[in-house]
Amino acid sequence: MIEQICEPVDVVVSFSVAGKIVPRKFRWRGRVYDILKIHQRHETRDGKAVLQFFHCTDQSSPYRKICFNNITNIWTLEETETDP
C-alpha cells in the first residue's frame, strides 16, 4: 500500500558522466537507507522550479518516491510502500 509522506530528507548523491543526478542513500527519521536501484525517473515543473522524481528501491522497501527541487535544493520523501 502506498503511503504519502512528503517529509524532507538528507540525501547523498553522485553525478554521472551523462550529467544525471543519482541519489545513493538518504536519511529519514534518523535511519539511513541505501538506494539499491532507481527504476524510473521523471521531472515536472512547479513555477520556475524543476522537480526531479526518483522511483527507487532500498533495503527496507520495494518502493520509495523521492523528489529534488532545484530552486530550494531540498529533497523530500514523497511516497513509500508500506505493508498492506
Add this chain to the structure above:
Amino acid sequence: MNSYFATCEQMSNPALRGKPIGVGGSNLERTVVTAASYEAKRFGVKVGMSIFEAKRFCPKLIVVVGDPEKYVDTTTKFLKVFQAYSPDLEIFSIDEAFLDVTRTHERFGGPVALAKIIKNEIRKELGELFTISVGISYNKTLAKLAASKMKPDGLVWIKRQITEEDRRSAAKIMATKQALAESRLIDICGIGSRIERALLNMGVTSLDALARMTPERLRKRFGLYGIFLYNIAHGEDPSPVVPYWLEDPYRSMGHHYTIPKDIHSREELEPLLLKFSEKIGRRLRAHGYRGRTIHLLLRNSDLLDLSQQQTLSEDTDDGYEIYKAAGRILDQWVFPESVRMLGISCSHLVKNYQQLSLLNDALKRTKVLEAMDQVNDRYGEFTVMRARLLKTKLKVHVGGFVEDRAKTFKQFGVTIKK
C-alpha cells in the same frame, strides 16, 4: 504504447509487477479504470469500468492513483526516440503517434527492421517493461488498424498485396482486404459508437457492406465525412501525417472534473466553475490564444447530461469572462438535484490576437492578469488567485489529454491538469 499508464506504474514500483493493477484518479470511490495491466485485463478488467465493477471481475485488483506528470514526462522521452528516426512525427495522443518513414526507412533496412530498432530503443530508454504495438501501412487509418491487431508488443503490416517474400517477414503481414474483412466498423479510427449506430440503422453492419454503399448515399447521410467512410472501406485514407511542428495544436481548451461528492446547489458549484475557468484562461494566455465559445456541461448522478454553449461578442483569454459566460448559461437552467461531473471548455480559438481596448477597465484587467501570470509562472499554479478560490482544492485527475484535444506537445512539454 501497451497498457501505458499501468506499465509506468509497474516500472516505478517493482511490488506491482506481474500483478493485476488498475490506474485511476485520486478519488478511488468515484474513479474509473483509466488503464489496466495485462494481468488485470486477463480477468476482464476494461478501461472505463468503475473500480467497483473492476473489482467484481478481479477481486485482487490493486488500484493505483495515477501520476499524470510521470506519464507526460515518459511520453516526452519516447517521442524523442521516434523523432530520431523521422522528422514527420504526428502526436495522436499521450501514448500514440504516427511516424511517416517513407523518406527514412531504407537507411535502417526497411520499415520492419526500423520498427524493431524503435522497439529496442524504447525499452532501453524507458525500461524493460515498456512494449509498443507497431502498425505499418500506406496510410494512417490502416497503420492504426494494424497496430491494434496484435497486442502487446505487436508488429503488423497491412499491404495492398502480399508477395512470397512477405511470408518470410518478421512482421505479421496482412492484405488490406483481409485486414478489413476481419475488422468491425468500430475498429476503424474515426468510426465511434455514434457513427456505428447510424451505419447500423442504414443496414450497414460491416466494412464490406460499407464498401458497397455509394459515395453519394454516404455523403447525403454524413456530409463530407461520408467520403472518409467510403474511402476507408476501400482501404484508402489520403490524410497525410501532419508533423507536430506544423500542426495548429488547439481547437479548444477545457476540463472535465468528477466531483468527489455530489453537489446540490449552485453555491457549491461556483467556486469549482471559477477555478476551472481561471485554469482555462491561464492556458489560453500561456499559449497565445483567445476563444469565443464557452461550453458548459453538468452530469448528474444518473449520468444524464445538461450542456449548452454561448458565443461571446468578443474573443477572450480572461478566466473571469469565461466564468461569467458559464454563469449566464446556468441562469437559463433549473439547477439539477445533484451534480457529479462538471465540464467547461473554450473553443473557436484564434492565435496571437492582440486587441487594443480603449476602456481603462479592460487595460487594467490585462495588466492584472499579466502580473498574476508572472507570479504563477515563477512560484507555481494558483500562488496568486482570486480570494474566492482559497478553499477550493481539486483531486488529481488522470486522463483528459484526448478530451482536451491537445495534440501537440510544445517542445515535448504539455500543460498538466491538476
